[in-house]
Amino acid sequence: MPASLGRLTRCAVLTALALALSVAEGLVPLTVIFPLPGLRLGLANLVTVYALCRLSGREALLILAARCLLGSLVGGNLTALAFSLTGGLLALGVMAAALRLPGTSLFGVSIAGAAAHNTGQILAALAVLQTQAPLVYLPPLLLCSLVTGAVTGGISTLLVRRVPAAPFERKSL
Amino acid sequence: MKRWISFLLAFSFLCLAGCGAPTVGDVGTSGQIFAMDTVMNLTLFGERAESALESARTEITRLEQLLSRTREESQISMLNAHAGDGVEISVESDLAGLLAFAKSVHQALPGCFDITIAPVMDAWGFTKDAYRVPGEEELAELLELVNSEDLLVDEQASTARLARSGMELDLGALAKGFAAGRVQAAIQAEGITCAMLDLGGNITALGSKEDGSPWRVAVKNPQDTGTYVGVLSLTDATASTSGGYERYFEEDGVRYHHIIDPKTGAPAQSGLLSVSVISPDPLLADALSTALFVAGEEEALDYWRQSEDFELVLCTQDNRVVVTQGLEESFRFDGEELGYTYEIARR
Amino acid sequence: MRLPAAERRRPGPGDGIIAALVIAAAVVLLLLLRPASGDVLTATVLLDGAQVGQYDLSGVEQSFLLPLEGTAYPVVIELQPGRVRVAESGCPSQDCVHTGWADSPGEQIICLPNRLVISLSGTDHPDFDAVTG
Numbered sequence: 087m088p089a090s091l092g093r094l095t096r097c098a099v100l101t102a103l104a105l106a107l108s109v110a111e112g113l114v115p116l117t118v119i120f121p122l123p124g125l126r127l128g129l130a131n132l133v134t135v136y137a138l139c140r141l142s143g144r145e146a147l148l149i150l151a152a153r154c155l156l157g158s159l160v161g162g163n164l165t166a167l168a169f170s171l172t173g174g175l176l177a178l179g180v181m182a183a184a185l186r187l188p189g190t191s192l193f194g195v196s197i198a199g200a201a202a203h204n205t206g207q208i209l210a211a212l213a214v215l216q217t218q219a220p221l222v223y224l225p226p227l228l229l230c231s232l233v234t235g236a237v238t239g240g241i242s243t244l245l246v247r248r249v250p251a252a253p254f255e256r257k258s259l
Numbered sequence: 260m261k262r263w264i265s266f267l268l269a270f271s272f273l274c275l276a277g278c279g280a281p282t283v284g285d286v287g288t289s290g291q292i293f294a295m296d297t298v299m300n301l302t303l304f305g306e307r308a309e310s311a312l313e314s315a316r317t318e319i320t321r322l323e324q325l326l327s328r329t330r331e332e333s334q335i336s337m338l339n340a341h342a343g344d345g346v347e348i349s350v351e352s353d354l355a356g357l358l359a360f361a362k363s364v365h366q367a368l369p370g371c372f373d374i375t376i377a378p379v380m381d382a383w384g385f386t387k388d389a390y391r392v393p394g395e396e397e398l399a400e401l402l403e404l405v406n407s408e409d410l411l412v413d414e415q416a417s418t419a420r421l422a423r424s425g426m427e428l429d430l431g432a433l434a435k436g437f438a439a440g441r442v443q444a445a446i447q448a449e450g451i452t453c454a455m456l457d458l459g460g461n462i463t464a465l466g467s468k469e470d471g472s473p474w475r476v477a478v479k480n481p482q483d484t485g486t487y488v489g490v491l492s493l494t495d496a497t498a499s500t501s502g503g504y505e506r507y508f509e510e511d512g513v514r515y516h517h518i519i520d521p522k523t524g525a526p527a528q529s530g531l532l533s534v535s536v537i538s539p540d541p542l543l544a545d546a547l548s549t550a551l552f553v554a555g556e557e558e559a560l561d562y563w564r565q566s567e568d569f570e571l572v573l574c575t576q577d578n579r580v581v582v583t584q585g586l587e588e589s590f591r592f593d594g595e596e597l598g599y600t601y602e603i604a605r606r
Numbered sequence: 607m608r609l610p611a612a613e614r615r616r617p618g619p620g621d622g623i624i625a626a627l628v629i630a631a632a633v634v635l636l637l638l639l640r641p642a643s644g645d646v647l648t649a650t651v652l653l654d655g656a657q658v659g660q661y662d663l664s665g666v667e668q669s670f671l672l673p674l675e676g677t678a679y680p681v682v683i684e685l686q687p688g689r690v691r692v693a694e695s696g697c698p699s700q701d702c703v704h705t706g707w708a709d710s711p712g713e714q715i716i717c718l719p720n721r722l723v724i725s726l727s728g729t730d731h732p733d734f735d736a737v738t739g
Binding site: 138139140184185186187188189190191192193194195197198201221222224225226228229231232243246247 | 615618623624625628629636662
């Protein structure tokens with residue numbers, strides 16, 4: 087079954103890449119420059135954007151779920167899993183919708199994704215902390231997502247353009 | 260469109276930068292410094308507050324290097340290392356003055372204050388955060404090494420030495436007060452006339468508040484440090500508090516605090532929970548708060564009656580707050596609901 | 607399936623709309639979240655001088671244990687309605703645990719070995735400027 091083997095391989099490679107990116111990002115936290123809990127560049131989102139554009143929504147979802155599960159096994163705990171899954175799923179859904187909007191580029195898609203990710207995290211924090219307090223962080227996080235989203239948007243534009251599906255044998259599908 | 264986006268980004272960056280900027284203006288310029296085993300919060304007012312805060316930091320760093328027992332290169336460590344070998348150690352002139360002052364407190368309140376208590380402090384583990392209860396024989400042996408008379412200071416030559424080997428100095432009982440005095444001088448030299456220096460609970464109020472009213476300094480309730488027995492109104496004065504309630508450990512149900520009585524080598528049991536000394540001299544306030552905590556209520560009030568340069572707030576084990584006459588107008592007692600009765604001591 | 611956004615190289619009007627929506631959401635939230643009453647108590651957690659968290663104690667409804675990250679010794683702080691304390695600390699001195707609950711504006715809990723400061727602030731200003739003790 088070369089086709090499904092190819093699928094499996096590319097999903098695995100992308101999952102590993104996403105995991106590596108999120109670990110790498112944890113090593114150089116943005117919060118050092120700007121102390122805002124939950125602030126990060128969202129490099130792992132690049133992989134989601136790429137998977138949505140070049141593969142399929144289903145594969146993007148699989149990669150995201152695997153990345154969050156593995157990520158919480160590697161470094162975090164169950165709370166971390168709840169945070170990253172809520173944020174990631176919301177971002178995935180919003181970006182899949184935004185990709186279908188006319189007149190929109192990957193910049194807008196990434197900004198929407200970053201904003202959705204932050205919103206998801208804050209929602210998870212609301213649930214975990216049982217208080218409204220984390221909501222205070224949402225407005226500044228949303229403003230920050232304009233910047234982080236634009237940065238990852240720029241990178242993903244390059245990525246999607248320069249790395250077509252070819253290396254992953256798109257022909258076989 | 261691209262231009263529009265970049266404008267948008269630049270704008271949001273500006274907004275974000277605004278959020279992170281330090282607040283200056285009527286709230287003053289504040290700085291937090293970790294030094295001398297404590298946290299210092301300095302709040303300065305005036306045009307040159309920023310540069311004065313830098314001078315204060317520099318001065319505190321210099322003092323820490325001078326006074327620290329744990330830094331090998333400090334002058335105190337040099338004195339300790341050469342204890343008993345007869346070598347005269349040259350020290351900074353202000354350190355020589357400080358050592359002479361410590362000896363004078365020792366002489367004024369015999370058995371209540373001794374900066375050569377370090378070997379006993381070490382035995383209890385207070386200096387190393389490895390607590391234990393030393394045995395009686397061990398304490399008796401170590402107390403032999405405790406005597407400020409064997410600290411020889413030559414203020415003219417700016418030298419000092421410890422007469423017997425094994426002796427050690429620890430300036431913990433007056434380092435913060437000394438630092439407050441030096442920081443005050445440093446920022447006054449920069450033209451600051453209005454500041455609040457909080458050196459780990461030793462509060463030095465410089466001038467009055469910007470609106471001309473006195474600084475208001477709450478005195479912690481030693482039995483529940485989230486509450487306050489009262490509030491002092493201070494102008495150009497330091498309030499320094501010693502109590503056994505913050506630094507302590509428990510073993511076999513007994514609580515051992517960190518203020519060691521030089522007479523017994525054990526935590527002072529004087530019937531007092533805390534002593535706050537209010538004085539224009541930060542160094543005197545710091546040293547006396549420790550000495551009078553060890554001395555106890557009666558001796559503390561006797562000493563106050565002979566002196567002119569400080570006032571007291573005492574919290575006693577039998578739930579009284581005793582305030583000396585000079586504070587009658589400037590202390591607001593809030594301890595009634597906390598179960599304290601209020602007394603004013605008169606000359 | 608062709609996705610128009612994937613092939614676009616330059617930002618389009620849709621991007622502007624998305625950015626504007628995000629800003630609008632932020633502004634609306636900011637307006638909604640402005641402290642309504644003067645009875646707000648906030649605990650700010652500073653690690654080595656940098657703010658690592660801020661919690662609205664007035665909004666806490668039940669006791670909550672929060673382990674802090676990045677401290678030299680493990681620290682767990684406990685948030686309760688209107689108060690905060692260090693519940694557990696791996697530091698040698700335990701001074702921060704001994705400090706107990708902090709429940710009014712201007713109070714601080716300090717753990718020196720961890721360079722941790724938890725300070726309380728509120729819109730109810732305390733009637734003093736500093737605390738001795």
